[in-house]
Amino acid sequence: MIRKPLRPLAGVLRARAAGGDPDALEAHRRAERQQALRATERRRAEWRLTLLGFLVLAGFLTAAGRMAAVATSDPSEPTAGVSAARITAARADIVDRAGRVLATNLPTRGLYVQPSLMIDPAAAAEGLAAIFPELEPVELEARIRQGRFFWVRQSISPEQRQRVHELGEPGLQFAPREMRLYPAGRAVSHVLGGAAFGQLDVSAAELLGTAGVEHWFDARLRDPAQAGVPLALSLDLSAQVALREVLARGVETYKAKGAAGIVMSARTGEVVAIVSLPDFDPNARPRDAKDPRLFNRAVQGLYELGSTFKLFTAALAMDRGVLGPESMVNTQGPLVWGRFKIRDFHRMPAQMSLRDVIVESSNTGTARVAMMMGVTAQQDFLRGLGFLEPTSLQLSEASQAKPMAPPRWSELSMMTISFGHGLAATPLHLAAGYASLANGGLRVRPTLVKGGSAPTEADRVVGPETSRHIREMLRAVVTDGTGRNADVPGYLVGGKTGTADKPQPGGGYARDKVIQTFAAVFPMNDPEYVVVISIDEGSIFAAGETRRTAGWIAAPLAGETIRRIAPILGMRPLPPTAPEPDAGATLVSN
C-alpha cells in the first residue's frame, strides 16, 4: 500500500505557484479524508447491525421451531442413560411376617368397545352375550349404536379374552389391568380389606385400597419408589388360619351369631392373628357396604366386655397401694345404689380376698373396690390403658371405633364400669389392656406392621409388682376359677372370663343374649402372647342346662386357640412333670 504523505512537497509547491494557500488546501483534503472514513465506518456498522439482527432472528426461529416440534411430537421417555427398571406391578405386595404372600397382583385385561372401529355391532353384541351370559344382546347392540366408547368388563379371564379375540371384531379392544389377588382367602379378609379400580384408562388403571390394610397403607402401596418392596405385616398366616378354624368351629358348635379373636404379642403389641366371623372371600368382596359380613368385630365391634374389666379395677387398687392381693373385700350382696341393685352370679361368702374377688368374679366386691378408688382415678386409669380412645391399629375401621363411655361418669357408672358394663370397647382394646397389665406394666399399642418396638419406661401404666400380682390372679382364675376350660398343659395359661348382657335397642339389657369374652395371657411366668376370644350369643346344652357363660363358651375356645397357635409360633410346652416356675423365671421357647 502506497502511503500518501500528509503534506506532499509537490502539492505545496504547486499551490504556491498557483497563489493559493497550502494550509487551506491541506484542510480541505483532511476533511475529505475524514468524510470517507466516516462513510466506511457507517457501512460497517450497518452491516454489523444487519448481521446481529439476523442472528437474533435465527435464534428466535430456532427456539420457536423447537417449541413447535416439542408441541406437536408425541412425548417419549429418554432412552439413553441409566433408566430405572420398569415397574411391572403398580401396587406393592403384602406379605405376612414370614414373607408368605397375602396380597399380590395378577395382570389381566379389561374389555372395552370402540364403536368407531366397530364393523358389525349386531354380531359383536351376540358374541359378547355368548361369552358373558349376564349381558343382554339387544341392550348391548343399542349401546354400541349410540357411538360412544364404553367399558364392558374391568377384568376378564384369559379364556374369555381368547373367545373375545376369536370374534374378530376390531371394535372390541383390551386394556391392560392389574387385578388384586388374595391367595390366603377368607382367613385374612377383614385385615386386608380390599382394592378397587379408581381412574380407568385404556393403557392402565389405578388400584385403590377400599378397606383394611389396603386402605390405610394406600399411599405406601402405590408409591412407585417402594413398589418392589412388599409390605410386611406382623400377622402369621398359619396362626391366622388356625385361629379362624378354631373360631369357625366354635361358632358352629355354640350356634353363635359371630365371633372375634385376637392373638397379640404381649411385649410389642404386634398382632399375630386377628379374625372376625362371619367373614367373606376378599377375592369376591361384597359390593354392598352395609353387608354384615364386612363388619370387623375385632376392631369395630364396641361391646361391653363384662367381667374381664374387673381386672382393671383390681389393678388400679393394687397399683395405688390401696389394697393388696390378699386384702379382704366386702362381697355381701345385693349392693343397693339408688334404685339399682348389683348382684353376683352365684352366692359368695360375705368377705373375700381381692384375689378371690377376681377368681370368683364377684360383681359386688369389684363395685366396692371401685368405690374406694373414686371416679377420677378410674377414668385416668382406663384412659392410661387406652380405653377412651380408638386403638392405634393400622386399619381405617379401627381408627373410627371410639369406645362408648357414659357422657356423665357418675358413681353408678363407675360401679358398673368396674365390672364391665357401661363402657363399650372393642376386643382389641381389651387385648391391649391385658397385654399392658401382664407384660410388666408397660402400655402396649397394637400394631399390624412387622417389627413393632417394645414400649419403654415412659409407657408405664402399673408397677412391676402389680403386674406380678395380676399374673398370679389370672393364673388362679384358670387353675381354680371360672376359666378352667382354657387351661393348656405346659403353657401356664392365665386369663379372665367375661359374660356381658347385650343391651337391647329400646334400653335395658336382654335376658339371655350375652357376649362371652375370654382374655388369656400365656405363659404366665413371662407373658408372650395375649389371646382374646369374643363370642356373640353362643350357647351350649351341657351338664343338664343351657350354658351361656364365658367359662363354658369362650374359655374352651381360648384354650383350643392356644393349643393350636403356641406350637405354630414355636413355643415348647413345659414338661408336664416339672413344677410350675415362679412368675419371673423365663420359660424356654425355641
Added chain:
Amino acid sequence: MRIVLFLLSALVVAGFGFWAYRVNYDTQAALRRVAALQDEIAGERAAMTVLRAEWAWLNRPERLADLVAANASALGLGPLQPDHFGEPSMVVFPQVIPPPLDEGWDGVTRADLAILEVAAGFAGPRPLPRPRLLSQMPSPSVSPSVSPSVSPSVSPSLSPPAGASE
C-alpha cells in the same frame, strides 16, 4: 503447499464426518438393544409376578387343607400340637468307628483324625417315628416302635415312618 494443506484438512473433515456417522449409528443400535433388553426384563418380571401369584394361589391354606384331607391315609398329617415337639435325645446320630491306630500312625492322636468311618450298614440319621394321636392308632396289638435301633435293610429316604410300616 497450500493445496496440500487444503487437501489434508478436507481429508480430516471427511474422516471426522465418517467417524461421527458411525458413532451415531452405533449409538442408535445400542439404544435399540437397550430398549429390547428392557422390554425383555419387563416381560420376565411380569412372568415372575404371575408365577409368584400362582405359587401363592396354589399354596393357599384352603387348598392345602383340602389336599391334606384328601390324602390323609397316605400322609397322616394333622394340625401341629404341643406334644409334637421332639427332644435332642430322640435323634439317632450315626455310630462312628475310629480307624485302627496300630499301624503307621506315629504321632497322630485320635483327636487329629478328621476322617471317620460311619458304621457299616448305617443308612444315615433319621428321626424316630413321630408320636401318633390316640385316634390314629390302628389296633391295640401293634406296639408303637420307639426303639432307636434301625435295621440296616430299611432304605432311609423312601420308607414310611417305622411305626406306619409295621
